[in-house]
Amino acid sequence: MRRQLTPYPDAALCAALAADLDAADLRSEPLRGAWGDDADDAFGRGIRGPLLRAIEGRTDALATLGRFFVVGLPQPADAVEAALPTVGLAGLEALGLAYREDDVAVPAALVRPQSFVDADGVGEWWIASDLDEVALGGALPPDHVLGVGGASRTLAELVMPVPVARALDLGTGCGIQALLVARHATNVVATDISARALAYAEINAMIAGVTTIEFRQGSMFEPVAGETFGLIVSNPPFVITPRAEGVPEYEYRDGGLVGDALVEKFVREAPAFLIPGGAAQLLGNWEARAGVAGMERLRSWVPDGIDAWVIERESLSPIGYAELWIRDGGTTPREPEFEPLLEAWIDDFAGRAVDEIGFGYVLLRRPKDPAAPPLRRFESLAQGVSGVGRALRDGLRGHDALNAGMPERLVVASDVTEARHHLPGAENPSVIELRQGGGFARTLSVDSALAAFVGACDGELTVAQIVGALADLFEVPLPELWADLEPRIRALVVDGFLAAE
Template sequence: MRTLKTRRVTAVSDTPAPVPDQTLSARLAADLDAADLRSEPLRRLWGEEADDALARGMREPILRATAGDQGVLATLGRLFVLGMPQPTASVSAALPRLGLDGLVALGLARQEGDVAVPTALLRPQSFVDAEGMGEWWIASDLDETALDGALPPDHVLGVGGASRTLAEIVMPVEVDRALDLGTGCGIQALLVSRHAGAVVATDISARALAYAELNAQLNGVSNIEFRLGSMFEPVAGEAFDLIISNPPFVITPRVEGVPEYEYRDGGLVGDALVEQFVRAAPRFLTVGGAAQLLGNWESRGGQAELARRAGLDRLSSWVPDDLDLWVVQREELTPLGYAELWIRDGGTTPRDAAFTPLLTAWLDDFAQRGVTGVGFGYILIRRPSAAAPLRRLERVTQPVSNVGGALRAGLAAHDLLASGLPTTLVTASDVTEARHLLPGSDDPSIIELRQGGGFARTVSVDPALAAFVGACDGELTVMQIAAALSDLFEVPFPALWADLEPRIRALVIDGFLAPAASA
């Protein structure tokens, strides 16, 4: 078996990695709790507009809002959330249990005279899952705003857009063992720990693992084991019920002068890292176990539509036919759009002299492989226990919500349909119907079923299928409804059922219809 490796980069950060310590972390957590360093109190302190501005990289509004405020929350907000030096006296007063010495010992600050200089960010991060609402404290490296410049290659990212996306798509299922591969700051491991007996969190970066372990300590989570290593090497010979990963999937030119960031670059050419992950993951799944990840995949050559399809087909070819595969492509960028996105992500803008050489390197790299577009989305692989494998490759560009719940329900529906349609169906509570009529016409030219949650799908249906869905109230059986429609539309039952049955199955998979409670 070819060994799966990602690149190793020599650390170049000016600040040391944190030093997890259970006792000191508990003291810091107690101080943060006493100070009420939470999202809502901070938002009230400096105002919604200033809070929203920080998300766009502007800290000046917060500084103006807290100018002259030497209170505990304002001090810790500037120190930890903005990453700005604060007077040692104020920091010591704000952390009475830990003290400035303890903060330095954890590797989260250093003392320069009468000033405490933060060496990391520590921000509250709220979440919502099946068990309710909660909030973590998440430490990570100083960002571009705090550094006032580009990120170092060994940067450990905090909770960003990709982290939130992965958290939303992970299926909310109770499992015995879970694996978070490429844990970074550890946010996914923390979230999964709420519905897993044990979690293994791995990363190639010792710096990232230090942050992840510290974050587990800060939040009182004890069922996570941290292991250093590349890809699946740290878990050789083991199997998991759930594997999640936000791998370093960004496609980056392998040429001199292009920065390689550990948190996003896997060190391989093109989309090879995603390919290796997808090919390897099934060997580490239990029967019924699933792997979920975010990824990029290239579309190469040909006309635009054929090339886009080829990208999904390339991905599908990496997964054996006896496994479930559900791919949801959320967007596709041109080579130019993709290059600009990730060059800017590293802190380089078109005003910088380095921008054009980097752009040239990216475009040349894509041209060598004939890349016409780069898809981004969600990949779910499952080792089925009984049902025939599900193979679903689709593009979903509309806003979505509760994707993890929708994926779980879709797999459950697929398994259920393996033994035939349920006797009785009900229409999901979030489904509505829209009819479009030409002026003066009594009959609709278009009938659509619209889904309010999950993938928010819109499906065009004909009058017969619309009538079927409208009659699914849990009282009449599927066959009773179909027989009545056969009479109503004056169509022989065998012909009507042959037409309706596969489309009813699709609506069950998509969550428009569900088995009645008594079915």
């Protein structure tokens, strides 16, 4: 049975650990090269056998630390001492990351390289977190501190790359979002209800050498009462969990409220902590109840005068949702605990007449001009996405530009292409499509007039000049053509197909 240690931030020891990890080249690409692409991909699915087989017998620092910190396996103490000559095993014990049992060094935490790409470039950090279920060989403890998972990467992709003076990472966990936000924020406040999570987050900031993050303990917005920020990000503990005896509650994912009340609380309260022009971005779940769509319920939570852009990425049935999160906690259908947990989830959803559960992204913004009509956009997108943060930023900029009136000139975004489909032998296309290569990867069917307008948007001619020329070309009265094109042009601006020059 592994001992659980309390992580303890120490700047000098973290700097020593970083120096040793750097010297060992414990990074994603060297590790992938050491055990191969297939083994690396298998490890991402929780299968570690091929990885260990590939580096069996190797005693160099990279292999030793790969087994010790990346996989979470005990190693000979002298091998760990040799791989970490600066911090040493005593330093790891002081940090709460490992301990000695006779001649064996036992990891009490994972320390994995985590690469990132943002508007400022490419980089990589080492991120410490609790041992996962693969390393533990069973279910997670309730106070487990999660490393960088799929939700963390999703939120990182979602955050708009906009410089701000002050930012808030609410529910920071291991601190990955705070580190990312610190790259374009002068100061960051990172909060969490878990003292254990905050300790890991502070250790990770120290290992990365980032000194602009302040860590505070508390629930929701309590630690920042009366303060405002240019950006709030949150991957909150939004998982809907039954408040029933025998159902484990994990601090990293369960907010302690019933149903989707935590997301509702965030949406209702976050705008009060934003400066004019400031934005809040979060991941969340929302329930459809008794035939009322989840996004309709969410729409009712948004305060008046606040911009809201909500994107539902997927929805699950109550059974599918329960299975997902029971497995996430390390319990599989082969184990006797699975069926009682499933019944508890189903009973919980039935008590609120829940039909399905949606998952997606929420963007809230306090407009700089309180008199401006707010953006209210609620949509479902199933296709693959990339560069979402930039797409959201550009969509807000387009909305703001349109609030000031139709821009004089518009230009086509660089990732937009046009496809025309002809029936065999036909002179004119039966379908014309505009396609985005990035962002939300939208594909829109357009008619000849709108396609011709977009094709002429190179910044040379004004919008009025283009529409006037098209009215002559199609022999349509100008007011009639403009009435048809104007709302569709506005949609193209907010969707990022067109941008104000």
